[in-house]
Amino acid sequence: MIDSTKRIMVITVAAVALSGCGLPAEMLGKKPEQPPTTTPREQREEAPKDSMADHFERVRAADPCDLVPHRSLKKYGPEQLTVRGSGMTECQYLTGYSDPAKSVYSFKIDLHGSFSARDAEDATEERLGGRKIYREEYSTDQESHRSCHYKVPYEGVEGSALALDVVQTPPRGLERRPWPQRCTAAKEYLAKVMDGALGLPPRRGRAVGVLGKDPCARKDALVKALGSAYRPTDTAYSGPYACDLTLENRSKNQKLTVAVSFAFHVRQRPGSQSRQFKSKQTTIDGLYAVRSTKELGLTRTCADAVELRRATNSRKNDAHYVSVHLSSAKLELKDEDDDFGAPPVSCAVTDELTKIVLAGVR
Numbered sequence: 001m002i003d004s005t006k007r008i009m010v011i012t013v014a015a016v017a018l019s020g021c022g023l024p025a026e027m028l029g030k031k032p033e034q035p036p037t038t039t040p041r042e043q044r045e046e047a048p049k050d051s052m053a054d055h056f057e058r059v060r061a062a063d064p065c066d067l068v069p070h071r072s073l074k075k076y077g078p079e080q081l082t083v084r085g086s087g088m089t090e091c092q093y094l095t096g097y098s099d100p101a102k103s104v105y106s107f108k109i110d111l112h113g114s115f116s117a118r119d120a121e122d123a124t125e126e127r128l129g130g131r132k133i134y135r136e137e138y139s140t141d142q143e144s145h146r147s148c149h150y151k152v153p154y155e156g157v158e159g160s161a162l163a164l165d166v167v168q169t170p171p172r173g174l175e176r177r178p179w180p181q182r183c184t185a186a187k188e189y190l191a192k193v194m195d196g197a198l199g200l201p202p203r204r205g206r207a208v209g210v211l212g213k214d215p216c217a218r219k220d221a222l223v224k225a226l227g228s229a230y231r232p233t234d235t236a237y238s239g240p241y242a243c244d245l246t247l248e249n250r251s252k253n254q255k256l257t258v259a260v261s262f263a264f265h266v267r268q269r270p271g272s273q274s275r276q277f278k279s280k281q282t283t284i285d286g287l288y289a290v291r292s293t294k295e296l297g298l299t300r301t302c303a304d305a306v307e308l309r310r311a312t313n314s315r316k317n318d319a320h321y322v323s324v325h326l327s328s329a330k331l332e333l334k335d336e337d338d339d340f341g342a343p344p345v346s347c348a349v350t351d352e353l354t355k356i357v358l359a360g361v362r
Contacts, residue, residue: 052157052158052159052160052237053216053237055154055157055160056112056237056239056240057214058200059089059111059112059160059200059240060211060212060213060214060240060241061200061202061203061212062111062197062200062201062202062203063091063203063204063205063211064084064089064090064091064109064110064111064197065082065084065091066201066203066204066205067091067109067193067196067197068082068091068093068107068109068193069189069192069193070093072188072189072192073093073095073105073107073189074095076095076096076103076105077095077096077097077102077103077104077105078095078096078097079093079094079095080094080095080096080098080104081093081094082094083316083317083318084264084318085108085110085264086263086264086265086317087110087112087239087240087241087263087264088210088211088240088241088262088263088264089110089111089112089240089241090108090109090110090111091108091109092106092107092108093106093107093108094106095107096169100171100172101171101172102171103168103169103170103171104168104169105166105167105168105169105185106165106166106167106168106169107164107165107166107189108164108165108166108167109162109163109164109193109197110162110163110164110165111162111197111200111240112160112161112163112239112240113151113160113161113162113163114159114160114161115134115151115153115159115160115161115163116159119134119136119151120134120153122136123135123136123137123151124136124137126187128152128187128190128191128194129191129194129195131152131194132152132153133150133151133152133187133190133194134150134151134152134153134161135148135149135150135183136149136150136151137149143167145176145177145178145179146167146168146169146170146177146178146179146182147165147166147167147168147179147182148165148166148182148183148185148186149163149164149165149166149186150163150164150186150187150190151163151164152190152194152198154198155198162194162197162198164186164189164190164193166182166183166185166186166189168182208309209308209309209320209361210241210262210263210308210320210321210322210361211320213241213262213360213361214243215237215241215242215243215260215261215262216235216237216243216245216260217360218260218356218357218359218360219232219235219243219245221356222245222258222260222353222356222357223245223247225349225352225353225356226247226256226258226349226353229249229251229252230247230248230249230256231247231248231249231250232245232246232247233246233247233248234246239261241261241262241263242259242260242261242262243259243260243261244257244258244259244260245257245258245259245260248331249331250331252343253330253331253332253334253343254328254329254330254331254343255328255329255330255331256326256327256328256345257325257326257327257329258324258325258326258327258353259323259324259325259327260322260323260324260357261322261323262320262321262322262323262361263321263323264317264318264319264320264321265317265319265321266311266317266319267288267307267310267311267319268290268305268307268321269281269290270290270292271292275295276294276295276296277292277293277294278292278293279291279292279293284304284306284351284354284355284358285306285355285358287306287307287308287358288306288307289304289305289306289307289354290304290305291303291304291305291347291350291351292305293347295342296342297340297341297342298329298340298342299327299328299329299342300327300328300329300342300343300344300345301325301326301327301328301345302325302326302345302346302347302349302350303323303324303325303326303350304322304323304324304350304351304354305321305322305323306321306322306323306324306354306358307319307320307321308320308321308322308358308361308362322354322357322358322361324350324353324354324357325350326345326346326349326350326353327345328342328343328344328345329342329343330342330343
């Protein structure tokens with residue numbers, strides 16, 4: 001028999017797997033000034049439509065767990081667990097009864113769900129509170145008979161939407177039993193949080209660790225540390241908490257990519273070893289870390305994953321992680337006989353870059 005704690009953990013893992021991925025964003029821009037008296041809706045309409053960097057700043061400043069309508073969810077049973085997802089823009093609320101003879105319900109909201117014009121075409125368009133909302137069906141969703149997924153695009157922000165995933169875990173032995181009210185329940189939840197969530201209100205509590213931090217904030221120091229021979233060619237967000245820097249060195253025929261990301265995880269451990277993939281436990285600035293290297297021919301990578309703050313308890317995957325990847329590749333092939341082998345990448349340099357990022361979040 002599965003006890004209540006294990007049952008909730010199984011549900012948490014299943015629901016987290018429903019989350020989407022971030023999309024590439026524009027280069028870091030200058031934040032437009034806003035009059036202090038404007039409303040959140042007016043600010044969204046006045047902001048440049050292509051300013052994903054500004055949108056991500058507002059996403060980082062908000063706390064999705066502030067938006068959970070606790071009172072209205074009591075009809076599903078007592079609260080079991082509230083956790084943020086690994087991307088930190090999600091909040092999953094589990095409610096119901098730990099008794100295996102009763103159902104448990106997961107309501108997960110994400111302030112940054114990826115959403116494109118193609119996604120809109122494949123989804124079912126509905127309306128809620130005067131807004132267009134899109135109900136999605138996933139071909140790999142094994143819980144489709146007891147789950148419902150909605151996305152609401154942000155006005156003037158391409159590629160990003162408010163997302164909601166609702167899943168019922170039925171009593172043991174009844175997993176194939178459908179939940180006909182799944183999308184009614186999802187729309188009721190969405191109606192309570194939609195307007196507030198799309199306004200991206202600042203979090204009520206204090207941001208700690210990597211919460212609210214800008215992954216591109218230390219880009220100038222990172223570029224400087226790599227030396228004047230490397231010319232920066234691009235800075236791009238691939239999500240609210242992910243930043244990619246691209247540099248090139250013509251004399252060495254080398255392209256470097258520095259990827260900085262912040263996330264929540266369980267404690268990271270060294271993975272399996274092979275000729276191409278190696279990882280080991282280490283310490284960086286006195287903090288637990290895992291260093292990984294990859295040699296894939298076209299590219300070589302050295303990466304640090306540093307645990308800035310430990311998880312609050314064994315039931316939560318909320319350890320704060322700072323990850324820095326340094327990847328090397330050739331800029332171009334000189335002739336038809338030139339091999340594809342990437343230039344070597346230094347883990348000592350990766351460690352230096354990691355310390356620079358850590359200095360900005362500690």
